[in-house]
Amino acid sequence: MTGTELVIDGVTLTAGARRLVEDVSLTARPGEVIGLVGPNGSGKSSLLRAVYRVLRPTTGRVDVDGMDAWSLPVRQLARTVAAVVQESGAEFDLSVREVVAMGRTPHKQLLDGDTPEDADLIRSALAAVDATDLAHRPFDRLSGGERQRVLIARALAQQPSLLVLDEPTNHLDIRHQLEVLGTLRQLPATVLVALHDLNLAAYYCDRLYVLRDGSVTASGSPVDVLTPQLLATVYGVTSEVTIHPRTGAPQVTFLPGAPPLAAQVEAGPPVS
Incomplete structure (x- = not known):
């Protein structure tokens, strides 16, 4: 897993007559942790949706290592980009380990079973979010914080070169907030993360982009921006x-x- 370059160039996003994001440009270099901050409704989640290909830009481009993310084959995109979204609403009738194992799907052929390497990656991902003891628990019986950690583990098991996270510390206690963000900080992947807690963003992010009313108000190092x-x-x-x-x-x-x-x-x- 190595970092990839993300370039968002002049992206505008709309929903009907409503403009969600207007002419936003952003660059995340390989291995950087880039934070999106801003008030509720400022466009953070919408911008992330354009990166993991849920909301198509009206204008502008999202490039991953120089290739238009929206033109990549689905399987290739899934090997490159992993997303952890807010309130996914996922109700899996699976064990925690089986949910985390789903992260290995882009790297397999149809009906392939787990390899020893898959098993190691799944164990490592669970350990990284302090969820090893949850492995055999039913996912749908977990608390909100436990589910969030498991979904982050699934993204880690995917071994993406670009990891996109929308408020990953939601529902987490202070210890697990620090552990999860510390894990992201140590990844070789490029990380784009939306955060509400400005002090966490200041400590863990290399650079910040501040959104307000769908536009970038400021960008730069935390000490320059905040x-x-x-x-x-x-x-x-x-x-x-x-x-x-x-x-x-x-x-x-x-x-x-x-x-x-x-x-x-x-x-x-x-x-x-």
């Missing part, structure tokens, strides 16, 4: 951003009750 001014403009909140003395990553502290900086600036100085 500023009080941007957070006020994009999220409508007041915050302080410091550099953590041990991690070196930006750390965002929100200040409840204070008017957003953008509102303060717009209103001007208080009248005495």
Whole structure:
């Protein structure tokens, strides 16, 4: 498993008369972890759907290693791209191990059984998300957090060179959030991940793209992007951003009750 280059070039996505994403461009170089952040409804999930080929761009291209993702044969795409989506609604009448084994399907011929290599990859994927003890449990009896970890393990077992994840830390406790993102950080694959937690995004991502109303508002390293001014403009909140003395990553502290900086600036100085 090695990283692949992803280039999103001028992509616009629509649903009927509604514009979901407008003229978005993004590049993820091999082995990078790229974070998508932004408020609810900003277009993060829609943009990811264009990458794993659920929502076709109205204009623009999604290229994987220089090839149009939408022109690739399904089997070839499945060997390259794996996706973990929000609220998949998957109800598999299978054991956890059988669900994770589905990740090996793109690498097999019809009716092929598991090879020793498949078995090793499945065990490794389960271990990576702390789900080894769930292997023989029915998938449909798991909690939301357990299901999420199993679906991430299925994507890992697929051995993609591009891994696309939409809020993978949803439903996970703090320990498993850190373990899952730490695993993604160590993969040789390229990772494109949408996150709500800005502090997790700041620590684990190489670069961030900030979406607002379907467009990219800012992009760059976390330390360049996560500023009080941007957070006020994009999220409508007041915050302080410091550099953590041990991690070196930006750390965002929100200040409840204070008017957003953008509102303060717009209103001007208080009248005495």
